[in-house]
Amino acid sequence: MKGDKDSRWFEVECVPKNYIFSKEDRPQNLDAPVSDSIPVIDLAISNLQASAVNINGHNTQLVEQISMASQQFGFFQVINHGIQEKTLSDAMIVVKEFFDMQLSGKETRSRHKEGYIYTRSIDYVKDGVHLWRENLKHPCHPLEECIHLWPDKPTQYQEVIAAYLVEIQKLSSRILEMICEGLGLKEGYLKDTSEVQLLVSNFYPPCPDPSLTLGLLPHYDPSLITLVYQGGSTGLQVMKDGQWLNVGAIPNAFSVNIGNQLEIISNKKLKSVKHRVVTCAHEARQSIVTHVNPCLDCVIEPAKILVDELEPSVYKASQYKDYVQRNKAFGDYTTAIQNA
Known part of the structure; x- marks a missing residue:
């Protein structure tokens, strides 16, 4: 691949030098089986004991499962989450159409516009080495103020992704409520400070x-x-006890990982999980990632109920926007968030 705008990933017969990572950074054991230890949580109340529903309307068994997964793994998958399969497939189709337009050479190589950031792999560099992916980022809160700033091609993109995000907001709020309940926090603890703030879509072409x-x-x-929707693709890996685990591609499931801010709020009772994406030789991978963040002006600190003399605060209080600004390693994440 030479990096000109007409280059196509499928024409690449070997990995170019500037995409080859150092030996210590390269993935190992790519043939390892999908891990069967990663929690898969069924959110369908009908599949659980109705008598186990508490006064907050949450199933105590679900709260316990999510709490344990968040503490031990910092990661889990959810099935029977209530989002219609058509909503998911429509979103995946319109995102694929967007990336197909870029790869066809009909669009410019990379764009940083008000409202969204599209970047090809040649723009992502670590020690001079590029990532094997195409990427689209845009803010999504407040939703009604962001929609017109998103890509206008394909023509259905804005409508389809807006419908998808409405459902993601409902699902993420439900999951956060159960996480907070598992920590012993009052109902609605994060209701006014959490937003589905950023959407990140990725296209990972087949790799030689x-x-x-x-x-x-x-x-x-x-x-x-x-929340990550993979559409049945593999490639996502999470770190557990010093080992990379392959995440299974469960149809219509969402992968959910605990982020840094929730680790702070929980005073490290929950763990933010390290993760990465490896490539595949035989098929492309596509994903839609939604980041549920605190509002930018929100002060993030350990919940007071989780701090005492025996368990003092592990973190200092900080506004979320200052946290993001300090962590420039997030790259275009920082740019997109600040433009939200």
């Missing part, structure tokens, strides 16, 4: 040699929680 490169570097999310 996945052992040499990465789709996404190992990192922690600066969010409260992050």
Whole structure:
């Protein structure tokens, strides 16, 4: 791949030198099986004991499962979450159409516009090495004020993604409520301070040699929680006890990971999980990622109910916007958030 705007990933027969990571950064054990230890949580109340529903309307078994997964893994998958399959497939289709337009050469190579950021792999660099992916970012809060700033091609993009985000807001609020309940926080603790603030769509083309490169570097999310819809694709990995675990591609499931801000609020009772994306030789991977963040002016600190003489505060209070500004390693994440 030479990097000109007419280059196509599928024409690449070997990994170019500037996409080859150092040996210590390259993925290992790519043939390892999908981990069966990663929690998969069924959110359908009908599949659980109705008598276990508490006064907040939450199933105590669900609260316990989510709490345990958040503490032990910082990561879990949810199924039977209530979002219609058509809403998910429509979103994936329109995102694919967007990336297809870029790869066709009909659009410019990279764009930083008010409202969204589209970047090809040649713009992501670590020690001179590029990531094997295409990427689209845009803010999504307040939703009604952001929609017209998103890509206007394909023509259905704004309508379809807006409908998707409405459902993500409902699901993320439900998950956060149960996480807070598991921590012993009062109902609605994060209701007025959490926003589905950023959407990130990724396209990871087939790679001639996945052992040499990465789709996404190992990192922690600066969010409260992050929801990832993979559409049945593999490639996402999470770190557990020093080992990378392959996340299964469960149809219509969402992967949920605890972000840095929730680790702070929980006074480190919950763990923010390190994760990355590896590439595949035989098929492309596509994902839609939504970051649920505190509002920018919100002060993030350990919840007072979780701090005492035996368990003093592990973190200092900080406004979220200052936290994001300090962590420039988030790259375009910082730019997109500040433009939200």
